[in-house]
Amino acid sequence: MKLETPNLDNPFYQPAGNEVDVFEQAWKNRLPLLIKGPTGCGKTRFVAHMAARLGLPLYTVACHDDLTAADLVGRHLIGDGKTVWCDGPLTRSVREGGICYLDEVVEARKDTTVVLHPLADDRRILPIDRTGELLQAPPSFMLVVSYNPGYQNLLKGMKPSTRQRFVSLRFDFPAPAQEEAILIGETACAPDLARRLVGIAGALRALKDRDLEEAASTRLLIYAALLIKEGMDPVAACRSAIVESLTDDVETVEALMEVVAATF
Ligand code: ADP
Secondary structure, rough: OOOOOOOOOOOOOOOOHHHHHHHHHHHOOOEEEEEEOOOOOOHHHHHHHHHHOOOOEEEEEEEOOOOHHHHEEEEEEEEEEEEEEEHHHHHHHHOOOEEEEEEEEHHHOOOOHHHHHHHHHHOOOOEOOOOOEEEEEEOOOOEEEEEEEOOOOOOOOHHHHHOOOEEEEEOOOOOOOHHHHHHHHHHHHHHHHHHHHHHHHHHHHOHHHOOOOOOOHHHHHHHHHHHOOOOOOOOHHHHHHHHHOOOOHHHHHHHHHHHHOOOO
């Protein structure tokens, strides 16, 4: 069996519009970037691609509701009877002049804004209280954050004082021709299979607001293409890779499977 592994040196990215240009301009002008869009639509891949393109080290942090400023900045660790300071991913990326990418930033604890604000405006500084250091970010450092507006609730929204520090990019699911190119680029599947899977995604996304919390992502289409390429029955593959990942409700599963059955 031949496994298609992503090229980590320069990850494949199919652009949708002018996002590559916006990213490069933001980086050249030392501005931080906010990327908003639904899950699985290519935000993380885009940042990885841009880091490779610009030749910068990338530190990616998947934010969660227990993530604190200390997780980003660093902490003292005790070992062998002595205490040593250990940089967190944000501090490391500032020291190295790389990209720090905070995925789902609105999930993080509110104390993280204390370290993000002075880095995200024209001061570009990172105060490290626990060591007494004040780091000035080098010109090549860039802060990139993302969030999914679909998950927003009133408590978790991003504060205007934070969002107005960023240049913003809106991501959405790719247009059909682009999504087919992504499927072929990622899985080397046949163009006809890519076309059918993208057709299913279009039909399922049209149902999104009615029955589903989240629309079918490009990631799920890739999973289905991989299973089918390995010889799995297409209908069974779509059930496992797409439909069952979208909903737990049995009736909704059956309704979505009708869309699949009409295609294969
Ligand atoms: P997000 O960060 O928005 O949740 P990802 O960047 O992890 O989504 O994308 C999920 C998967 O979909 C990626 O691993 C990649 O295989 C594929 N993908 C989505 N959009 C693109 C794109 N424009 N170019 C290449 N691959 C893409």
